[in-house]
Amino acid sequence: MEKLIVEGGVKLEGQVNISGFKNAAVAIIPASILSAGKCYIENIPHIRDVYLFKDIMQELGVNVELDENGTMMIDSSKLDRCCATYDLANKMRASYYLIGAGLGRFKEVEVAYPGGCNIGTRPIDQHIKGFEALGAKVEIEHGVIRCRAEKLVGAKIYLDVVSVGATINIMLAAVLAEGTTIIENAAKEPHVVDVANFLNMMGADVRGAGTDIIKIKGVDKLHGCTYSVIPDQIEAGTYMIAAAATGGDVFINNVIPKHLESITAKLKEMGVEVIEYGDSIRVKASNNLKSVDIKTLPYPGFPTDLQQPMTVLLSTADGTSVVTESIFEGRFKYVDELKRMGANIKVEGRVAVVEGVKRLSGARISVTDLRAGAAFIIAGLIAEGTTEIENIYHIDRGYEKVEEKFRKLGAKIKRIRG
Numbered sequence: 395m396e397k398l399i400v401e402g403g404v405k406l407e408g409q410v411n412i413s414g415f416k417n418a419a420v421a422i423i424p425a426s427i428l429s430a431g432k433c434y435i436e437n438i439p440h441i442r443d444v445y446l447f448k449d450i451m452q453e454l455g456v457n458v459e460l461d462e463n464g465t466m467m468i469d470s471s472k473l474d475r476c477c478a479t480y481d482l483a484n485k486m487r488a489s490y491y492l493i494g495a496g497l498g499r500f501k502e503v504e505v506a507y508p509g510g511c512n513i514g515t516r517p518i519d520q521h522i523k524g525f526e527a528l529g530a531k532v533e534i535e536h537g538v539i540r541c542r543a544e545k546l547v548g549a550k551i552y553l554d555v556v557s558v559g560a561t562i563n564i565m566l567a568a569v570l571a572e573g574t575t576i577i578e579n580a581a582k583e584p585h586v587v588d589v590a591n592f593l594n595m596m597g598a599d600v601r602g603a604g605t606d607i608i609k610i611k612g613v614d615k616l617h618g619c620t621y622s623v624i625p626d627q628i629e630a631g632t633y634m635i636a637a638a639a640t641g642g643d644v645f646i647n648n649v650i651p652k653h654l655e656s657i658t659a660k661l662k663e664m665g666v667e668v669i670e671y672g673d674s675i676r677v678k679a680s681n682n683l684k685s686v687d688i689k690t691l692p693y694p695g696f697p698t699d700l701q702q703p704m705t706v707l708l709s710t711a712d713g714t715s716v717v718t719e720s721i722f723e724g725r726f727k728y729v730d731e732l733k734r735m736g737a738n739i740k741v742e743g744r745v746a747v748v749e750g751v752k753r754l755s756g757a758r759i760s761v762t763d764l765r766a767g768a769a770f771i772i773a774g775l776i777a778e779g780t781t782e783i784e785n786i787y788h789i790d791r792g793y794e795k796v797e798e799k800f801r802k803l804g805a806k807i808k809r810i811r812g
């Protein structure tokens with residue numbers, strides 16, 4: 395078992411380059427099977443979820459190669475059905491995109507129920523509602539989701555909750571359907587737009603992604619293409635928060651500042667200087683951070699995926715902050731571990747009341763999910779003494795070269811076996 399050992403007390407300084415967006419990559423990779431042509435996807439991060447998806451695709455019979463520079467070649471010309479077993483699909487959330495993509499291409503698909511971070515109940519009823527509206531018959535038996543359709547026909551689908559996964563999955567199923575599909579109350583997250591742009595690059599006709607109404611005119615066929623994944627909004631936000639937490643001065647490069655506006659706004663409210671350049675952001679912090687209230691919301695609101703790092707930042711700010719998690723009811727599980735480091739946080743349901751303390755102290759802690767892992771690294775960086783972080787495979791799901799990037803900023807962090 396690998397662990398991360400973090401020594402606290404260093405102000406982060408220097409430059410960090412942000413990788414391709416995990417949540418876009420893990421949708422674009424399966425989306426590529428909608429075409430039998432070759433796709434070259436650039437800026438794919440070298441992370442565990444991508445490697446898992448590569449395994450899933452290879453197991454399905456797709457030819458996939460990923461080079462060191464992050465270009466993935468996907469050739470699904472030999473694929474004649476889409477069937478993903480429990481062992482593959484259960485390892486990650488995004489495996490559910492094989493349902494939309496497989497249904498779109500073959501009108502028939504079998505995928506085991508998805509896994510992913512344990513942060514709440516995470517139903518998929520809105521995905522199913524969308525597939526059914528397009529004409530598919532959906533059955534769930536023995537943990538396997540089976541969808542079949544004689545043909546898929548465009549429909550108007552109103553999502554009862556704003557769901558990134560359902561929006562993307564319905565887009566995937568609809569691009570080769572007959573007629574026009576309209577998704578109302580669609581998610582507007584940057585990766586929804588990225589997937590739509592990728593689909594259009596393959597010859598699809600998707601309009602309105604990034605607004606809450608997406609129109610998809612079905613086309614007969616898609617072709618291969620070359621596409622580059624957008625920078626990771628959540629990785630960028632994590633380094634912004636880490637810079638602020640350590641009182642550092644960091645240039646975060648290869649970002650789209652617009653995607654980071656909610657984080658920038660909150661950091662400024664706390665008294666942190668945030669300067670935007672074309673494709674980089676400088677975060678320059680002082681040691682006196684003010685408390686602020688946070689409420690997670692669908693984009694352009696504050697992202698739930700940064701709630702955990704943000705709560706760590708607030709744990710040593712002056713005064714009391716209220717953090718409301720409105721997306722995933724189980725996303726405060728990590729707080730018990732933070733308390734072992736001296737944080738003063740009370741959780742009631744979806745609300746955490748954070749009383750800023752003078753300092754955290756290093757402890758042995760265990761990662762509960764991906765973003766909790768990132769949050770614990772930040773906690774270790776601001777704590778007095780040594781923090782030992784266990785179960786770091788969660789972090790490797792979504793952060794490329796994590797200790798290398800933090801070390802380049804001056805952090806004392808190393809990975810050990812034991």
Ligand SMILES: CC(=O)N[C@H]1[C@@H](OP(=O)(O)OP(=O)(O)OC[C@H]2O[C@@H](n3ccc(=O)[nH]c3=O)[C@H](O)[C@@H]2O)O[C@H](CO)[C@@H](O)[C@@H]1O
Nearest residue numbers: 417488516517518519520521555557558559560698699721
């Ligand atoms: C691989 C990926 O991109 N993961 C992201 C994606 O997850 P994911 O796509 O699973 O999250 P959703 O946007 O679908 O979930 C948003 C909310 O809708 C609810 N819901 C969702 C679908 C459904 O059919 N029914 C339903 O009730 C969920 O329980 C949750 O409360 O968006 C989340 C919200 O930004 C992020 O935290 C995850 O990092």
Ligand SMILES: C=C(OP(=O)(O)O)C(=O)O
Nearest residue numbers: 487488510511699764765
């Ligand atoms: C929750 C996340 O991932 P997933 O949806 O893959 O579990 C995340 O990226 O923070």
